[in-house]
Amino acid sequence: MKAKRLFAALLALVMILALAACGETGETEGAGKGDTIRLVNGKIEVDAQLKKLAQMYEEKTGVKVEIESMGGGIDIQGTLKGYYQAGNMPDIFVNGSDADFANWDGLLADMSGEAWVADTDAAYVNKDGTVGFPYTTEAIGLAYNADILEKCGVDPATLTSPAAYEEAFAKIDAKKDELGLTAVVGYYTEPVNLYWSSGNHIFGQYLDAGLARDNTTYIDMLNDGGKLDEARFTDFAKFIDLLQQYADKNMMISGTYDQEILNFASGKYAFVTQGSWIGATMTTDDKAEYEAAGSFKCAFAPYAFQDGIDTILTNSPSWWSVYKDGNVDAAKAFLQWLTTDEAQEVLVMEAGFISPFKSCKWVANDPFAQTIADYVAAGKTSNWHWQGMKEGIAQNYTGQVFNDFAQGKLDVDGFVKTMQQVCAACYA
Amino acid sequence: MESKNSAKKVVSLVLLLLGVGLIVGALVLDFTGSKFSMRGAMLIVGIVAVLAGLYFIPSSGRHKDIINVIFLFPLLFTFCVTVIIPLVLGIFYSMTDWTGIKYTQFVGFANYAAMFKEVPFLWSLLLTILFVVFNMILVNVVAFVLALLCTSRIRGIGFFRAAYFLPNLIGGIVLGYVWQFVFNNVLIKVIGNGISLLSNTPTAFMAIIVVYIWQYAGYIMLIYINGLVTIPGEVIEAANIDGAKPLATLFRIKIPMIASTITICTFLTLTSAFKQFDVNMALTNGTGSVQNFMGSYLTNGTQMLALNIYNTAISKNSYALGQAKAVLFFIILAVVSLIQVRISNKKEVEL
Incomplete structure (x- = not known):
């Protein structure tokens, strides 16, 4: 009788420990987020190029950038809302319209203090400040x-x-x-x-x-x-x-x-x-x-x-925004780095983007790059x-x-x- | 005995208090947005402590009940977390202006009122009912005929059974895109006047019905086959000896003998047709125009209820209104299911 009781008690203890251990590992994974940022990208066709940029950035600064690309009919805003409900928000994510930005009213970090803001006309600005980082022109x-x-x-x-x-x-x-x-x-x-x-x-x-x-x-x-x-x-x-x-x-x-x-x-x-x-x-x-x-x-x-x-x-067809409760400083630093020459080279020459930044001297090898440049120049x-x-x-x-x-x-x-x-x- | 009982009481009280304390502490931490990583463990240890405390309560009479509840606890807990809480939350959200991220005010039944004033939604409701009626009949007839074929003495029955069942193994989205290609790129050249069947609402609706039957009839067929093979051979043999023609055997013996199977299949097709979503989405995504329905020009000619809910919430970004529609959808399906249970029970008693 006694042995049986003891066994039951031990079993219960093991169960508790196992459960507690489960709970813990789940938590700690999220806790060590200090030098990692996550970016949800809405242009799945440039996934490889963004991953290349992430690797370049990690080699340079040690900050790991995770690229999560969505597209091809996936409802990105819907998915992001799910992430929000689950407490799994990325640090940088894509917004494509006024209504998208209205969704995240009060949840986006103001980037008006960043150096790149003066370098472009295409940033997305609303009452919260500069909340959208432009990355291409269409x-x-x-x-x-x-x-x-x-x-x-x-x-x-x-x-x-x-x-x-x-x-x-x-x-x-x-x-x-x-x-x-x-x-x-x-x-x-x-x-x-x-x-x-x-x-x-x-x-x-x-x-x-x-x-x-x-x-x-x-x-x-x-x-x-x-x-x-x-x-x-x-x-x-x-x-x-x-x-x-x-x-x-x-x-x-x-x-x-x-x-x-x-x-x-x-x-x-x-x-x-x-x-x-x-x-x-x-x-x-x-x-x-x-x-x-x-x-x-x-x-x-x-x-x-x-x-x-x-x-x-x-x-700009869509913008990247920084989530206010995420890893804001690291995310801002990454976006600032994207406007540097080495990053722009990948974005323009490999991803085929038409840079919205005035300081960019790369011109995409795209059939339409010239005509857009002409229209922009002529106002x-x-x-x-x-x-x-x-x-x-x-x-x-x-x-x-x-x-x-x-x-x-x-x-x-x-x-x-x-x-x-x-x-x-x-x-x- | 007395001292043992009081010792138990103390243990039980201590455990209960500790457990409740831990649970409350964990919940408070969670709702205040603390990042303390042990709060999940606290919650679980608290729950286990409460359960253990309950176990040690020295009440001889109700001890069994308490043990029963403890054994049921994991299931009840899961059921609560996955069904009850979402249901209550869903009904609550349907009465707010929820955007999927946050809500700012409680609007009562405004969403429900708006839903019934929305002509496209009423069209979706009507269309879904039409779709259900068509499919309930057509799927069952087709499936039953296929089942008869697959229980007769033709060659290669195994092949036919597998072939008819195969479409059911393909996911609805994939199937929708495959058929979209067939309608837009293949059939258009055969019936070619440049206009695909999917471009006009009536033909597109028929197309969805055809694809749905193609997908679902094989599955229902399997159930009918199962019903048909359980008919005792001697009954049919006796009918043959009495000189019954095949048709008479079919209508007087086979169909009455599988009445319960027919009930099951009818309700299966009914509920699944009501919930039709994936083929609808992949094939037409609800497009198609209706020139005049209740005085409006509609652009959601082939949009059924589930897709209407999805598009309201996701594509039009009105989560609260979509949620209100989903609650109505739930009520309709719940009523259908209750009727089904009633009827099945009655049938079983009759048999």
Whole structure:
């Protein structure tokens, strides 16, 4: 009897110790965080380059940087919220829109005292201070294949009015077979996976094209109950209609992003409705086709849906923020180091970023780097106010309307009316 | 005896006090955001001390009950942590303006009121019910026919059973993307007018139903096969001797004999169709337009309830509203499950 009791007591003791030990190891792992910082990156395509930077930084300073890349359809903000609930916040993480920053209101460290702030115009600033570190610049315009335009006798500099576009499209369309083009424009509206192109980037042209960077007229209207300026939006709709007339009809409704870029890289479209990020795909995944098509020169033309529109839309697509309760000093030091020459070399030459920092002297080997630099130098850039639209508007509302327009379910007038109604519903 | 009892009392009291002290201490430390690394261990030691204290309470009459509770404790604790607490928290969050990070105010039933005023949500609800009705019938009919085929005397039955069951082993997301490719890149060339089946709401809805049946019928088929093979051979033999035709055997003997299997399969398909999410998300992600539903132009033509909840919370970043919808979803499913239990119990009594 006694032995049995003793045994039971011993067993209980072992159990307690085991449990206590479990609890402890879990805790200590987190405790030794002094010289480690964790970065959640939203551009999974540059994962390898960031890891290389992390290694360089560790060799130099001894501070370990863990890169955690997310992308390819993962909802990053949702995942971060889960991390927050679990007390597992990274020290640096990505934010891509006004709503993202609003989520973390009061939880982000102010970086306005950092040296890099004076070196860029693209930092994200709100009432908490400078809370977003810019790391690249992206541009959205009507990308074109300069070789084809030249062969058709179209001067891209004249493309600043709907009439000029109509004439240019007709000219190129006439030579389509001779040049081996499938269509004049690669315009894709598939709403399941490509809604961001139509609903965010192309819609963003309505909000900003031709306007000064600080002009918030149309985004303010939209955020005031989802209102659209009827005159401007009708002009925009007519321009979309023009794109549709000359678009690749087989692909316009359900083609994929990969097909769109591949066709443009192989020289089958003269224009494509995508932004500067496709340069990276053209020179890596689609390299063979791009070279076979003569590694043609690429540039952007403005979405000139009204006479005189001559700007493209540029901005940092997302920013890195420092979590207030994380390892703030080490994180800030790492971000500061990213603006140094050796780090910028990796970011620009290997990751293909277009540096938002004025002191950077590297120029990416990207097909669109030159055209962006030209627009920036000429001061002909507009802002990305679509980042301030209500969350989910493209995916849940506007993307589908673009698709309906492309399918012919709506005419220009119907497109305007429906878009007005759908935007109002989104903001209701 | 008396002294032993009082000694026990002291031990029990000391352990109880120590345990409660440790638990409270650990919780206070945790809620004040302390980084003291032993607080988890404190909590566990405290709980064990309380349990030991309970064990030593010298009450002869209720001792057994206490022991029972102690034995049940691990399970009750797990159940609380994984089910009860999230449920209560979820209902609480649905009445606040929670953003997934924090909440600033309590809004009562405002989210519930907003949910029923949201036309796209009502559409999702209606669509889900339609989907459930279609699938409950179609999956069961297809699965039953397949089961009949796979219990008949044709060659290569093992192959057919495996082949029909195989789609069920593929994850819904993968399957959705595979079928998306089929609809957008293969079928478009066969039926080619340049417009994929997934681009129009009615055809896209049909596409989801087809994919769902393709995925789920094999699984239900296995259950039907199991039911069919348990029918005693002599009954069917007797029917044959009496000159019953195959159809008569099917309707008069086989189907009545597997009535309970049919009930199980019906409810299985019902609940699983209600919870449809992954195929819906991968195949159409809820897109598709509806020209006029209750006076609105809708852009979520094929969005079912689970996906609507997900998109409300994640993509539109309204966690509290999504949570309110999820509570309604829970209530619907709970009612369905209760009915199912009732009916199954009744059937078993009848048999």
